[in-house]
Amino acid sequence: MKRWKSMVRLGAAAIITALGLAACSAPEPVLTAPTTQAQRDPADLIRVGFVAVGPEGGWREANEQDIIRTFSEENGFNLTYAPATNLSHNSQVDAFHIFLDDEDIDVILLSPVQSEAWDQPLVRAQIAGVPVILLDRGIDTAAENLYVTRIAPDNVAVASAAAQWAAQEFPNGAVYLTLEGPAGASVVAERNLGWDAVISQRPGFVEYAARSANWSAEQATAIVAETLAESDNGIQLIFAHNDEMGLGAADAVEAAGLVPGKDIKIITIDGTFIALEALSRGRLNFVAEYNPLFGKTALEVVRKVLAGQPVEREIVVPSATFGSPEEAYDALPSRLY
Structure with a gap:
């Protein structure tokens, strides 16, 4: 070459x-x-x-x-x-x-x-x-x-779609917890940007805390358990930057005697099979795909x-969203990851 x-x-x-x-x-x-x-x-x-x-x-x-x-x-x-x-x-x-x-x-x-x-x-x-x-x-x-x-998929658009669902689900706002990936990763900043662009315009939304669980279900479980204890179960919504952290959050909610997906709504990003399966059972509420x-x-x-041919500076990978158990259930048979 x-x-x-x-x-x-x-x-x-x-x-x-x-x-x-x-x-x-x-x-x-x-x-x-x-x-x-x-x-x-x-x-x-x-x-x-x-x-x-x-x-x-x-x-x-x-x-x-x-x-x-x-x-x-x-x-x-x-x-x-x-x-x-x-x-x-x-x-x-x-x-x-x-x-x-x-x-x-x-x-x-x-x-x-x-x-x-x-x-x-x-x-x-x-x-x-x-x-x-x-x-x-x-x-x-x-x-x-x-x-x-x-x-890459468009992180800002993906997170904005998640925030728009939250705004519709909570028309009067909500107290929410953000579970992030590791500091320094571009996707963390981009997902926060997309979420904040929508939520900052909706009165009543209050971020209780933003904490890094490093993409880990286990770390997310520990963080959410600690947060629920110190807030006296005052969290209404969890925005998890990936599926594993959202699923770990659901475990912590359940361990606190609450019902994940009902008492506390949970949003995740990635769209893996395990997340869609959890959404189909009501443990999660909204899954934004980040198509890999x-x-x-x-x-x-x-x-x-x-070959010396021009290409676009940014090439966006199309991604979907899933906002109901029915949508998740229908997508499971063809899910490749």
């Missing part, structure tokens, strides 16, 4: 002056490449480095497995999967540099653990002529052209980029 690389190198010098380059001295992470049945001459395959988040819950597993399956040898790719070590930003930067050390790498797919501190690695990628495509999460960067595009299955879209984008 020399053509793309030579084109990109022309614009890299100005960015170097502004940002500089950082050396990478941390130990090399273990990179593993999935095997496929189809075998081709390696020289004919497009080399892809996937700097991934790694184990983080049902949504992440579905997303990363979809990417791995799609970028197969059968489809003309040789993908190397590099998950973060314990959700470490530094381990992702290390993997990113290892890919750039490989002169045969054609493109890097990046799902960043955190949104900051990516300028210097991305400048190096631009100098090397290696296009970078963001999957799911975004980054904060000083220069707009350091990556080609971001492919965009491997085919990513493949098409990679091919266009390497």
Whole structure:
């Protein structure tokens, strides 16, 4: 893919002056490449480095497995999967540099653990002529052209849909608890932005607290139990940034002698099978899908980029919402994650 690389190198010098380059001295992470049945001459395959988040819950597993399956040898790719070590930003930067050390790498797919501190690695990628495509999460960067595009559902729109349901369910407002993912992730800021844009315009809504449960059901259970105790069961609504935290919240509500989905309404984001199953039984009230299955879209984008064709700066993955047990029940038979 020399053509793309030579084109990109022309614009890299100005960015170097502004940002500089950082050396990478941390130990090399273990990179593993999935095997496929189809075998081709390696020289004919497009080399892809996937700097991934790694184990983080049902949504992440579905997303990363979809990417791995799609970028197969059968489809003309040789993908190397590099998950973060314990959700470490530094381990992702290390993997990113290892890919750039490989002169045969054609493109890097990046799902960043955190949104900051990516300028210097991305400048190096631009100098090397290696296009970078963001999957799911975004980054904060000083220069707009350091990556080609971001492919993801629209977090702001997804959270706004959840907030609109809450506003309809509670026309006079409600006291609510927000369960967030880890600080520094772009999706956390975007989901809060979408929710706040709607809720801030509706009188009567009061946020009791916003607490990070790190996408974990167990941490959410503990946080909600503590919050219910200190508020004397005064929470009416829980907005969970992912399904696992919402399901953990439902367990805590039940343990407090209340009925999840009735005494306390629960909203979640992701749309996994387990969340829709819980919604179909009334334990959850509203599930906003954050569609993880965009491997085919990513493949098409990679091919266009390497062929020198233009792509949109932001590529939005369509997602649905589920606001009743009936809608959830009907969706379960065809749910793939």
